[in-house]
Amino acid sequence: MIQRQRIPFILMAVITLIGALWTGLVRVGWSLPGAATAPLNAHGPLMVAGFLGTVIGLERAVALDRKWAYSAPLLSGLGGLASLLVPTSVLGPVLLSSGAAAFLVVMLALSRRQVGPIMLIMCIGAVCLLVGNLGLVAGWPIYSLVGWWAAYPVLTILAERLELSRFVKISGGAFALLYGAIALALAGLVVGMSRPEIGVRMVAVAYLLMAFWFLRHDIARRRISQPGLPRFVAVGLLVGYVWLIVSAGTHLWVGAVTGGYAYDAINHSLFLGFVFSMIFVHAPIIFPSITGLDIPFRNVFYVHLGLLHISLLWRIAGDAWLWLPWRQWGALLNAIAIVLFFLATALTAVGAKVRAARGKAASA
Numbered sequence: 540m541i542q543r544q545r546i547p548f549i550l551m552a553v554i555t556l557i558g559a560l561w562t563g564l565v566r567v568g569w570s571l572p573g574a575a576t577a578p579l580n581a582h583g584p585l586m587v588a589g590f591l592g593t594v595i596g597l598e599r600a601v602a603l604d605r606k607w608a609y610s611a612p613l614l615s616g617l618g619g620l621a622s623l624l625v626p627t628s629v630l631g632p633v634l635l636s637s638g639a640a641a642f643l644v645v646m647l648a649l650s651r652r653q654v655g656p657i658m659l660i661m662c663i664g665a666v667c668l669l670v671g672n673l674g675l676v677a678g679w680p681i682y683s684l685v686g687w688w689a690a691y692p693v694l695t696i697l698a699e700r701l702e703l704s705r706f707v708k709i710s711g712g713a714f715a716l717l718y719g720a721i722a723l724a725l726a727g728l729v730v731g732m733s734r735p736e737i738g739v740r741m742v743a744v745a746y747l748l749m750a751f752w753f754l755r756h757d758i759a760r761r762r763i764s765q766p767g768l769p770r771f772v773a774v775g776l777l778v779g780y781v782w783l784i785v786s787a788g789t790h791l792w793v794g795a796v797t798g799g800y801a802y803d804a805i806n807h808s809l810f811l812g813f814v815f816s817m818i819f820v821h822a823p824i825i826f827p828s829i830t831g832l833d834i835p836f837r838n839v840f841y842v843h844l845g846l847l848h849i850s851l852l853w854r855i856a857g858d859a860w861l862w863l864p865w866r867q868w869g870a871l872l873n874a875i876a877i878v879l880f881f882l883a884t885a886l887t888a889v890g891a892k893v894r895a896a897r898g899k900a901a902s903a
């Protein structure tokens with residue numbers, strides 16, 4: 540598939556993300572245009588099943604390089620749009636679940652090409668997304684399925700980091716500990732369906748083990764001394780692991796929550812501090828394979844990365860002290876960091892393209 544044909548997927552992901560930011564900001568108390576009719580419950584589904592589902596689905600479809608594989612980002616993207624436009628209908632959750640099922644088939648096809656634990660972990664991540672989305676269809680409250688959604692990017696990212704850290708010497712015992720942590724997380728998710736207080740704490744212990752494991756073994760630790768992109772990636776990763784510890788530590792402490800300040804802190808230290816930090820720093824590596832555009836690293840990328848983490852600290856401090864204005868301003872700046880990230884990435888890609896075209900013209 541040529542890159543131009545990927546534009547509709549990218550557009551669907553961007554519209555879904557804008558809808559997710561809008562509903563999130565209204566939910567935290569900002570009176571934005573259309574606030575009165577905003578589908579507030581769509582925020583989580585749009586962010587995780589819609590936006591992440593479409594973008595990660597597109598990346599995997601590109602990797603598999605089969606036309607049918609694009610059904611995964613197509614269905615997830617349409618599911619995101621439906622969740623935004625007809626939020627009370629079951630159409631959105633059904634499309635999102637179909638997208639997740641297609642994504643699982645893509646992951647299984649990819650795992651036949653590369654047999655081993657890394658693809659297995661990614662397939663488990665895909666199953667977690669599917670369970671979460673099916674929960675939406677079944678009408679589970681979002682707080683009871685958000686753990687399944689969180690496991691999807693957590694396992695996907697950790698499997699990718701494991702793959703990239705394959706040149707680091709890691710003992711068999713350390714691997715056994717990591718696989719044990721993954722098994723504990725899965726067991727916790729299952730137990731959490733009937734005994735949430737026990738289940739969420741099992742998952743929290745598993746995430747703490749995983750975060751400390753990666754802080755110790757991820758190749759990022761060695762790359763921090765290298766300038767340019769390697770250091771940028773390492774900074775985003777290492778800070779991301781710390782946010783995973785904050786999220787899991789809070790969950791272990793407060794147990795199962797259904798909304799409010801602790802719920803906000805647990806979800807966003809994980810989804811913004813860990814997942815979006817990874818997206819920000821991996822964008823110069825992954826976006827070129829999706830868009831076909833070169834995205835050379837620029838020091839200015841530290842602006843959106845820094846804003847994301849500082850504003851998140853602000854928001855979480857608001858959550859910790861039960862102080863709404865801090866939470867609101869932190870959340871607004873979180874959204875601005877995401878917008879800046881897209882602007883910086885798009886402008887860098889356009890700049891690189893213009894320079895390449897000029898270079899070609901000059902040498903012709």
Ligand code: HEM
Nearest residue numbers: 563564566567583586681682798799803806810870873874
């Ligand atoms: C960047 C700006 C963001 C804002 C302003 C925002 C705002 C909010 C608010 C106010 C809540 C409700 C918390 C509560 O119950 O008190 C929430 C929940 C949630 N957020 Fe965000 N969020 C943002 C980013 C994200 C991101 C990046 C993700 C995931 C990738 C995400 C996923 C979720 C999920 C899954 C929930 C739980 C939804 C529910 O229970 O209905 N959020 N968010």
